[in-house]
Amino acid sequence: xxxxxxxxxxxxxxxxxxxxxxxxxxxxxxxxxxxxxxxxxxxxxxxxxxxxxxxxxxxxxxxxxxxxxxxxxxxxxxxxxxxxxxxxxxxxxxxxxxxxxxxxxxxxxxxxxxxxxxxxxxxxxxxxxxxxxxxxxxxxxxxxxxxxxxxxxxxxxxxxxxxxxxxxxxxxxxxxxxxxxxxxxxxxxxxxxxxxxxxxxxxxxxxxxxxxxxxxxxxxxxxxxxxxxxxxxxxxxxxxxxxxxxxxxxxxxxxxxxxxxxxxxxxxxxxxxxxxxxxxxxxxxxxxxxxxxxxxxxxxxxxxxxxxxxxxxxxxxxxxxxxxxxxxxxxxxxxxxxxxxxxxxxxxxxxxxxxxxxxxxxxxxxxxxxxxxxxxxxxxxxxxxxxxxxxxxxxxxxxxxxxxxxxxxxxxxxxxxxxxxxxxxxxxxxxxxxxxxxxxxxxxxxxxxxxxxxxxxxxxxxxxxxxxxxxxxxxxxxxxxxxxxxxxxxxxxxxxxxxxxxxxxxxxxxxxxxxxxxxxxxxxxxxxxxxxxxxxxxxxxxxxxxxxxxxxxxxxxxxxxxxxxxxxxxxxxxxxxxxxxxxxxxxxxxxxxxxxxxxxxxxxxxxxxxxxxxxxxxxxxxxxxxxxxxxxxxxxxxxxxxxxxxxxxxxxxxxxxxxxxxxxxxxxxxxxxxxxxxxxxxxxxxxxxxxxxxxxxxxxxxxxxxxxxxxx
Amino acid sequence: xxxxxxxxxxxxxxxxxxxxxxxxxxxxxxxxxxxxxxxxxxxxxxxxxxxxxxxxxxxxxxxxxxxxxxxxxxxxxxxxxxxxxxxxxxxxxxxxxxxxxxxxxxxxxxxxxxxxxxxxxxxxxxxxxxxxxxxxxxxxxxxxxxxxxxxxxxxxx
Ligand code: FES
Ligand code: FES
Numbered sequence: 040x041x042x043x044x045x046x047x048x049x050x051x052x053x054x055x056x057x058x059x060x061x062x063x064x065x066x067x068x069x070x071x072x073x074x075x076x077x078x079x080x081x082x083x084x085x086x087x088x089x090x091x092x093x094x095x096x097x098x099x100x101x102x103x104x105x106x107x108x109x110x111x112x113x114x115x116x117x118x119x120x121x122x123x124x125x126x127x128x129x130x131x132x133x134x135x136x137x138x139x140x141x142x143x144x145x146x147x148x149x150x151x152x153x154x155x156x157x158x159x160x161x162x163x164x165x166x167x168x169x170x171x172x173x174x175x176x177x178x179x180x181x182x183x184x185x186x187x188x189x190x191x192x193x194x195x196x197x198x199x200x201x202x203x204x205x206x207x208x209x210x211x212x213x214x215x216x217x218x219x220x221x222x223x224x225x226x227x228x229x230x231x232x233x234x235x236x237x238x239x240x241x242x243x244x245x246x247x248x249x250x251x252x253x254x255x256x257x258x259x260x261x262x263x264x265x266x267x268x269x270x271x272x273x274x275x276x277x278x279x280x281x282x283x284x285x286x287x288x289x290x291x292x293x294x295x296x297x298x299x300x301x302x303x304x305x306x307x308x309x310x311x312x313x314x315x316x317x318x319x320x321x322x323x324x325x326x327x328x329x330x331x332x333x334x335x336x337x338x339x340x341x342x343x344x345x346x347x348x349x350x351x352x353x354x355x356x357x358x359x360x361x362x363x364x365x366x367x368x369x370x371x372x373x374x375x376x377x378x379x380x381x382x383x384x385x386x387x388x389x390x391x392x393x394x395x396x397x398x399x400x401x402x403x404x405x406x407x408x409x410x411x412x413x414x415x416x417x418x419x420x421x422x423x424x425x426x427x428x429x430x431x432x433x434x435x436x437x438x439x440x441x442x443x444x445x446x447x448x449x450x451x452x453x454x455x456x457x458x459x460x461x462x463x464x465x466x467x468x469x470x471x472x473x474x475x476x477x478x479x480x481x482x483x484x485x486x487x488x489x490x491x492x493x494x495x496x497x498x499x500x501x502x503x504x505x506x507x508x509x510x511x512x513x514x515x516x517x518x519x520x521x522x523x524x525x526x527x528x529x530x531x532x533x534x535x536x537x538x539x540x541x542x543x544x545x546x547x548x549x550x551x552x553x554x555x556x557x558x559x560x561x562x563x564x565x566x567x568x569x570x571x572x573x574x575x576x577x578x579x580x581x582x583x584x585x586x587x588x589x590x591x592x593x594x595x596x597x598x599x600x601x602x603x604x605x606x607x608x609x610x611x612x613x614x615x616x617x618x619x620x621x622x623x624x625x626x627x628x629x630x631x632x633x634x635x636x637x638x639x640x641x642x643x644x645x646x647x648x649x650x651x652x653x654x655x656x657x658x659x660x661x662x663x664x665x666x667x668x669x670x671x672x673x674x675x676x677x678x679x680x681x682x683x684x685x686x687x688x689x690x691x692x693x694x695x696x697x698x699x700x701x702x703x704x705x706x707x708x709x710x711x712x713x714x715x716x717x718x719x720x721x722x723x724x725x726x727x728x729x730x731x732x733x734x735x736x737x738x739x740x741x742x743x744x745x746x747x748x749x750x751x
Numbered sequence: 752x753x754x755x756x757x758x759x760x761x762x763x764x765x766x767x768x769x770x771x772x773x774x775x776x777x778x779x780x781x782x783x784x785x786x787x788x789x790x791x792x793x794x795x796x797x798x799x800x801x802x803x804x805x806x807x808x809x810x811x812x813x814x815x816x817x818x819x820x821x822x823x824x825x826x827x828x829x830x831x832x833x834x835x836x837x838x839x840x841x842x843x844x845x846x847x848x849x850x851x852x853x854x855x856x857x858x859x860x861x862x863x864x865x866x867x868x869x870x871x872x873x874x875x876x877x878x879x880x881x882x883x884x885x886x887x888x889x890x891x892x893x894x895x896x897x898x899x900x901x902x903x904x905x906x907x908x
Contacts, residue, residue: 076847076884203843210848211839213787213827217849220786252752271781272773275793342850342883343791343799391791392847392884424792636843640889644846647885670796670881678877681887 044185047071047126051109052182054137057130058087064158064171066091067099068127071111072119073363074206076392077700078637079119081204085633086124089197090131090190092155093170095205103387105369113364113466115395115524117600117698120633124696132189133181141176142167192631192692199692201636206389218361218388219346223417226348227255228274229409231476232264232282233426235668237520237660238290238485245284251277258412263479265409267418290485293519295659299333299438302459307514310492312500317444317508320453324444328547330540331440332724334532336433336658339525340673343391344422345398345431349410356383356410360403361390367467368400372407374471394648396466396523397431398422401475408476428667430475432486432523433658435461435496439536444507449548451559452507456500458533459514463495465523486521495528499594499705502537504559520658526645530596530705531652535726538592538709543722551580552591552713562595567689568604568626569593575687576606576624584720584747586610590713592706601629601699605646607710608682611719616730616737618715620650620682623707628689630697639686642703646684649707651676654727720747756816760785761829771817776800778816779826787827787852791881798880799849801856802826808860808876825859827852834904835859835897842893846884854880858894866901868894 044052051057059067068087074080084098101107111123135155142160143150152162160167167173192198210216234241241262251257251266253273258265266281268274293301321327348359356378362368365385373380385403393399406420422430437460444453465487467473473487497513513529545555553573560566572578572591579589588611593604608622623646632638655674660666667673708726716722722744723736740748752770759765760783767782776793779785779802788811791799795813802811803825830836835855838844845851854877861868861876868876873894882890 076845078846203840204845207843207845207848208840210845211836211851211855213785213789213852215786217789219790220780222781222784222786270777272770272777340883342797342847342881343789389847391849394883421790424794424796640843640846640886643888644885647887648883651885669794670792675881675883676885676887678874678880678887678891681874681891684888 045122045126047109047111047122048129048183048185054130054133054181054183055179056109057127058134060170060174061099062171064169065097065099066093066170067101069101069108070123070127071103071109072114072123073103073387074389075114075363077119077641078204078634080206081202082120082633082637083123083127084205085197085200085202086128087131089195090128091135093158095197095202097158103365105365105385110366112367115363117596117700117702119700120696121698124633128189129185129187130183132187133183136187137177137181138170138173142173145176198633199635199690202634204637216389218348218359218390219343219421221348221359221388223348223350226417226419227267227269227413228271229265229267229406229418229420230274230278231405231420232278232285233430234287235425235666236287236289237292237429237666239287240290240482240485242286242288249280249284251280253277256409256412258409260408261480261482263408263476265405267409267413292660295661298335298436302436302438302516302518305516305518307459307516308492309512309514310497311512312497313509313511315508315510317453317455317510320508321444324452325447326445326547327442328544329442330543330724331438332536332539334437334535334726336436336520337525337652337656338428338433338658338667338673339394339397339431340428340675341391341393341397344424344427345402346390346419346421347403347406348417348419349406350417351410351414354382356407357386358384358403358407359386359388360399361388361393362399362403363393363396364466367469368403370469371400371467371471371473372404374469375404375474375477376407376411394526398427400467401430404474404476425666425668428673432465432521434525434528435463435518435522437529437532439532441536441540443540443544445544445548449550451504451544454506454509456511456537457514458497458500458512458529459516460496460529461516461518461522462490462493463522463524463528464490464493465521489517491515495524498528498533498597499530499537500533501598503562503565503595503598504541505561506559526648527701527704530594531649531708534592534594534705535708535712538594538706539712539724542590542709542713542716553578556593564602564628565593565595568602568628571687571689572604572606572624572626575626575685576608576622578606581717584718586613586718588714588716588718590710590715590717592709592713594705596698596702596705601627601697601702603627603702603706605703605706605710607714609711609714609718611715616733618654618711618728620680620711622683622685625684625686625703626689627686627699627702628691628697629699629702630691630694632688632690633696635688638688638699641700642686643684645701645703646707647676647681649704650680650711652726653708653711654680654729657727757820758816758824759822760824761826769816771815773816774812775814775816775819776811779811785826785828789849789852791853796879798857799853801853801880803856803860806860806863808857827856830855830859834900835862838893838897838900842889842896844886844889844893846886850880850882854882854890858897862898862901866898868898870895
């Protein structure tokens with residue numbers, strides 16, 4: 040049981056804010072976290088049904104809305120099950136006990152004589168009534184105390200079961216599951232004009248004698264230009280025609296081939312994560328090693344562009360959105376539109392996977408702005424793929440410099456990690472200054488005010504290894520592109536660097552990489568996932584490069600959430616320099632597991648996204664007319680690249696839930712780079728590991744390095 | 752510019768008034784309420800909008816409605832029998848699920864053309880279907896299961 044009540048329960052203490060028994064004997068639950076394809080609805084329902092002895096099918100989850108859901112901020116950071124799950128568990132436990140107490144009072148007996156089963160109350164075999172029948176016995180305005188003990192994990196019947204996700208059948212059958220699928224009577228279609236060169240600003244727009252069939256509105260506010268048409272294809276064509284009448288002031292961008300050199304010239308603010316003084320220890324070390332690793336800018340690149348629908352009706356503005364945070368977005372929109380919050384309703388609907396802060400919030404502002412010009416009509420705005428790829432905030436390019444000393448015994452005695460990153464924070468915060476349309480209206484630069492240093496940049500810069508005397512710090516630059524949160528934030532690049540470097544050190548000491556890791560760890564759960572991953576993957580100690588290889592990497596996400604170790608088996612095509620990943624073995628300890636299949640699904644997804652980011656993904660804006668236009672400009676993983684994936688879970692039913700929604704992405708970069716080195720002798724330190732990069736690396740290798748390499 | 756079009760969709764004849772150039776996706780989704788055909792890239796690159804035209808997988812976002820007159824169109828809503836959809840549900844082959852209807856339609860064309868498709872054949876058939884959530888390996892398994900079901904049903908028939 041938690042020592043203090045979770046923060047959201049302090050803000051929303053009323054039991055009925057979270058759970059309500061319905062007359063038809065179902066139970067409605069009101070989480071503030073939203074479904075992002077992570078299966079949160081089903082997992083939360085399992086927790087509640089478990090505490091309340093209800094069949095899973097009795098749980099109803101209305102859409103998350105500012106009308107009735109508690110404000111749980113953003114659905115992000117692998118925190119939903121930990122936070123929302125705990126709040127709902129405490130709420131459900133209390134509801135269970137109050138049902139018992141109410142029945143005991145009415146039947147003048149002890150609560151110990153009251154049993155709950157399948158949504159009904161019993162007194163020693165005698166049916167007292169269903170929850171729906173007795174709900175009025177309860178004190179309607181009771182608050183959640185957090186003092187009722189949740190069920191013992193040994194008596195679980197639902198938690199820990201691989202229950203099928205309740206939302207999957209409708210999605211598979213093509214029913215209207217997504218925001219994009221909503222239809223309203225007399226709905227009209229909006230589009231917003233955006234430059235096809237990244238960050239360009241509107242210079243002029245000539246709308247004289249412009250015939251746009253089906254056009255209902257052309258709205259211009261500063262540099263914000265939007266249209267509304269009767270039919271969707273009319274809106275698409277109208278926008279094309281309108282764009283031909285615009286001229287743009289182009290935006291100078293850095294040379295992306297030399298991107299990290301440029302970033303190093305920018306002013307920075309520094310955050311020290313660990314304040315060691317390793318200088319002396321470096322001097323004492325027997326061997327010293329240094330290496331630098333880089334990540335380019337990368338995009339969320341959702342499978343479909345962002346969409347929103349807005350309707351102004353009777354002075355009330357309603358926005359349907361697939362944002363990750365309807366309350367923060369409501370505050371942001373209220374400020375931007377200068378519109379009272381109480382007259383603004385936000386309703387969440389599932390969207391295509393977003394993986395962080397993408398265009399969902401921006402397009403909600405676009406729709407709201409257009410809807411305000413046309414009361415009584417639902418205005419649907421959908422971005423184009425080009426607009427999504429070019430206007431969404433990216434994850435920043437990063438540069439990680441590592442340095443380590445090794446003592447006589449081959450142990451790390453000194454360590455220095457210096458990261459360079461832009462901020463990973465750019466989400467709407469209620470100031471009205473974080474949405475694309477707002478900058479256009481104000482004719483301001485194309486990105487938000489800088490957020491400065493914060494945790495996301497140094498996430499997993501520290502590790503669980505014993506590293507002797509260590510200094511870990513991260514410098515934050517203010518870069519040329521719009522940035523914000525992408526799944527794992529800085530943890531992906533930081534872990535790529537740390538876990539590649541650990542491998543380089545293992546190699547330098549001629550120690551097996553698995554043994555080297557175990558030698559530097561004390562945390563038993565960390566060791567357990569590594570050992571199991573090595574065992575399941577049939578780990579072979581490196582002998583010499585053969586074209587095929589194995590690599591391992593490990594991280595505990597945020598050093599506080601799920602533990603993940605991964606082994607990659609791959610081969611390198613000596614002619615094309617293409618990597619082909621054959622098998623990924625993932626082992627995860629996520630503490631108490633609510634739904635093992637849901638957890639595996641998330642881990643598999645994170646693994647494949649990790650492969651995609653390691654091998655393919657890169658934002659380059661100085662080619663192809665200045666931007667990312669489509670799936671040819673931004674390459675991602677496809678079905679031809681999919682390895683076998685084996686995922687194993689270590690179950691710890693007594694332990695708290697450890698968030699795992701992002702845990703399998705961080706180790707992937709290094710697991711692949713380490714396997715590539717094992718296969719070929721080529722140590723790659725710059726992502727993505729494209730054939731071009733591998734060839735370049737080869738061209739720049741020293742003779743000493745080349746001897747160990749296999750590649751023609 | 753609008754003219755009457757007759758389309759044969761899911762075994763029914765539907766008449767609509769539309770600009771004949773309109774990509775059929777807008778007619779399916781906005782005029783006929785068949786929203787199972789998803790809007791993705793709108794460029795013919797991602798496969799989210801895949802439908803069957805005379806049994807072949809086609810992109811609804813780049814196919815003009817007029818060109819489909821007189822042809823037999825199937826969308827996810829009309830895909831029968833349901834063993835491919837069932838396999839996706841059994842395998843829990845979805846994360847956000849947005850790509851899935853398009854992938855199922857691509858798979859449906861494959862299953863008809865090549866009932867003994869190998870994993871490599873499935874990969875090849877799906878080479879222009881994107882999934883950004885990383886559900887690929889479950890999708891491959893689901894399609895293999897569907898192929899298996901079809902074979903078993905045929906041998907019992
Ligand atoms: S939406 Fe048609 S192929 Fe992408
Ligand atoms: S499941 Fe989300 S894109 Fe495939």
